[in-house]
Amino acid sequence: MKYYNKLSVIRHSFTLLFFFSSVNIMAQDQSMVGQLTEKEQSIDVYFGMDYSFSTVGVAYKRGFTFLNRPLTIGTDLAFPLITPDLKDYRIKIIKSQLSVYRTKYFDFAVTYSPTLAGTGTKAQRILAFGNEFGLLSGYWGPKWGFGLEVTADMKNATRIEHTSYYREVVYEDIKDGWYKNTGGNIRYNVVVSRRFKRLDGSVRIGNSNTLKFKKYMFIPLYYFVIGSTYRF
């Protein structure tokens, strides 16, 4: 009935909040938009609505050259800021970005990261190993940059353990253990970046679905992240 289904107001609430908060937000990872040059390093911080109402993350990256192409490799940690605890996290273990085609201001890059993520709720504890693939293409000028990005992540091996509460209240014989291909998401977003000397700023706004292009239950489809990158 409606009073119960009104839980779906959460979707609308998130949508509204997303727009209202967009004025003063900052940050997502992949600062990059621009590749790092060889031996250049960076620290990224980012914040936004990204699988949580307020995800915060930090990343370290370093530039290399691979097959005469710019390659950036780093690592990235994110977690939800609301009541942060050690149960909820996402790590892009080796986050890499390789420029496949590049002109002075145009870049087409592929990205890849093996991922490790975890969560803990009243019902279960989850640990998931996965992979994230992406394409990032755009114009990256001396000051402003604009790009499009598509990423697909999949959880290939997920360990799920359920709480005694869940077993008691719902399903006593539920099977704890490792599960294959429990889920995945495809995300597509625009990226806008602005360069200042050693500091870059970027904003990503996009839409997220499951890998089968299905909507989520109860939660918003949008994500929005702002980030800043300090290069050194």
Added chain:
Amino acid sequence: MIRKSALIGIIMCLVSCSLMDPAEPGNLVPRTVDEDPSLPSLEVNGTNLHLQTFGNSENPVLIFLHGGPGGDHRSLLRLKDRYNDYSLVDEYYCVFYDQRGAGLSRRHGLLEDAFDHDVKELFPEVYLADLHAIVEHFSPDDKVILMGHSWGGAHATYYVNTYPEKVAAVIVSEPGPFHSDDADAIPNVNIKLFNEGVSDAMWNSQFISANDHESADYNFLTIILAMNPIDEYHFVLDEKESIKFWRYGAVANLNDLGNAINDNGEFHYDFTNNLSNFTTKALCINGSLNEILTVEFQEDNMARYPNYEIRIIEDVGHDLMWIRADKHVEYIKEYLDEVL
């Protein structure tokens, strides 16, 4: 090099093969009656329902209707138990079932259609036809007694409205609105956006995708449990008193009242246009704490019955029929002794 690759391939294959399938019934969600023939069931109206009976089949038939849509009858089973040396099973033939698409009954429809309230197999008139088939199956010649909680209360009223001649008495426990005009008057549930449960629910969406009924049902209940602190509605003051389910039907719940919801998400239905033909007193039981389905709301809701009584149970919210099943049984007994 080739040996190394082959070895890695074999290891990956072994690892992959040993992982469980989240869509396999029985792993993350219990099997339905279609997957486990040992479960008690009844085939009616083109579906297969998880159904249990208790008591002597010679006694008057009392049919229980759970909430949701999408809930299941585990949440009502305490009502068959014995309190103060009395059980409803002593006097009535109690029939509990999971509505189609819910609990351990057969699944229908697709999640993407449910978002648009367009799963035709789960429209209200189909639920009604299922119930009528059950009534005809268990009590073809005599009237039945209906007891419904939440959506089940509205469902019971829908049946009374359509088949008043088949109903001897009706009990509704914190029922949903019987008319869409009243549905729009219900205040929104206050979701606390900065609550850890909401954050957990969002973060959780990275891990398990609702691509089939199994993962959708699993996701649904874990998300609901994560977000549970809807205090002004459920008021589960003691976690040990948490209501129990077997398996929530995600598609059934999201589809909600189906074709009774228009494209703007507004309800348009009337389960009351023939209630004047049901003159027996109806009983409503409500908790004192619920701030959504309040006693005041039920005064208006029940006023659509020609004759009704409301009884209040103190210090409980929407899970009243679970937490205070004893009080329910007491009130139901007193009511049925009076009207039958």
